[in-house]
Amino acid sequence: MGARLEGCSDVPHSVFSWTSTSRVWLLLVSSEGDEHPWQLQPQSLLLSGQWGRVLPTPAASAPQQRSQDLQREEPAAWVLGTEGDTHRGDEDKGEKGLGAVPGRQAAFREGLALAVKYAKALGCPRIHLMAGRVPAGTERAAMALEMEATFIENLRYAADILAQEDMMGLLEPMNSRITDPRYFLTTPHQAAAILEKVGRPNLRLQVDIFHCQIMDGNLTQNLETYFPLIGHIQVGQVPGRHEPDSPGEVNFPYLFQLLESLGYEGYVGCEYTPQGDTLEGLGWLHAYWESRGRQQQRRC
Numbered sequence: 001m002g003a004r005l006e007g008c009s010d011v012p013h014s015v016f017s018w019t020s021t022s023r024v025w026l027l028l029v030s031s032e033g034d035e036h037p038w039q040l041q042p043q044s045l046l047l048s049g050q051w052g053r054v055l056p057t058p059a060a061s062a063p064q065q066r067s068q069d070l071q072r073e074e075p076a077a078w079v080l081g082t083e084g085d086t087h088r089g090d091e092d093k094g095e096k097g098l099g100a101v102p103g104r105q106a107a108f109r110e111g112l113a114l115a116v117k118y119a120k121a122l123g124c125p126r127i128h129l130m131a132g133r134v135p136a137g138t139e140r141a142a143m144a145l146e147m148e149a150t151f152i153e154n155l156r157y158a159a160d161i162l163a164q165e166d167m168m169g170l171l172e173p174m175n176s177r178i179t180d181p182r183y184f185l186t187t188p189h190q191a192a193a194i195l196e197k198v199g200r201p202n203l204r205l206q207v208d209i210f211h212c213q214i215m216d217g218n219l220t221q222n223l224e225t226y227f228p229l230i231g232h233i234q235v236g237q238v239p240g241r242h243e244p245d246s247p248g249e250v251n252f253p254y255l256f257q258l259l260e261s262l263g264y265e266g267y268v269g270c271e272y273t274p275q276g277d278t279l280e281g282l283g284w285l286h287a288y289w290e291s292r293g294r295q296q297q298r299r300c
Contacts (some may be wrong), residue, residue: 089132095111097130099158100151100184102143104132108154116165126232128170128206129158140182149183151199159200168216170231171195172206175214178239187215188226195229204231208271211251213238220258227262236272245284253288 073272089095089107098111115127134140158169167278172190174183185191191205207230212222223230235255237248244252259268274281 003169011181052101058119060168068080081193088130094136094182095132096180096183097132099129099154100131100147101133101135102146102150105150105154109157112158112161116161116167120165125166126168126170127158127162128232129203130153131171131183132181134184136182140184148194151184151194155194155198155203156200157205159198163200163202167198167202168231169203170206171203172208172234173211174208175211177214179211179214186211188212188222189216192226192229200281205229206232206234208234208236209250209252210234210236210241210271219250219255223255223258224262227264230264230266232266232269233259233264234269234271236270241272243272243281243284245287252284253291256288257292 052076089098089101089104090119095101095104098108103109112127113127119125119127132146134143135148144157155169155171161168172192173185173187173191174180176183176186185194188205188207195203195205205226207223207226209219213219216222229274235244235252236242237246240246240248242248244250256268
């Protein structure tokens with residue numbers, strides 16, 4: 001199916017690293033190339049009041065045992081984001097999620113059931129429902145209506161399942177200009193239109209600033225327009241997809257201030273590839289909080 005677990009239960013206040021909290025809470029998302037991202041010390045990931053780590057999704061076998069292993073870690077592994085190879089479909093055939101892929105509804109539902117099982121065990125209330133790619137050998141325009149209808153069908157099914165567990169489903173548009181030319185869901189506008197047609201309150205928009213800037217720009221108006229639909233936000237500089245303070249097109253201090261002014265109270269996932277050491281690359285975060293008059297209690 002292509003499912004990502006996005007945003008877990010609150011971390012106890014005893015592990016907070018900041019003396020004051022904010023409406024913009026951040027988590028660190030390791031790059032896919034990290035061999036053992038879960039071995040980063042939790043103290044190093046204490047950001048603005050909550051922290052999290054990203055684990056590669058375990059194999060489909062024995063999910064309960066793997067979940068118990070995660071829960072035994074000290075402190076508890078509050079997993080805020082994970083994407084599973086076993087839920088992406090048949091990678092040998094070029095699949096990357098199954099939500100909008102015609103004829104793969106049964107596999108989508110199987111993947112959803114597994115994702116929900118993990119999410120329940122880890123206390124994670126958000127799951128990214130990946131749309132998937134336009135099938136190889138077909139044209140986007142020719143497949144658009146059928147894929148949208150499939151996506152709507154699957155999203156309604158997923159929303160009903162997630163509602164039973166008090167969970168939220170997330171739709172993330174990915175850019176088709178650089179990252180994935182065949183990905184079906186490519187803009188916030190497309191995602192918002194599909195969400196309206198699906199008509200389920202527990203499905204929301206996941207905005208990755210990297211993808212949004214590449215496809216459309218106009219970030220201020222897009223964030224303001226789609227703010228009522230947003231359930232999760234991710235950041236990475238454009239075009240390199242490195243730290244927010246690396247050379248690039250996006251003024252992240254301005255965007256963070258905009259999110260605060262809009263009243264955003266969710267997570268901001270740092271989905272980028274660090275240019276060097278991951279923890280040393282968090283200088284942009286320290287600088288931002290200092291600029292906002294907040295002091296950090298250094299514990300790492």
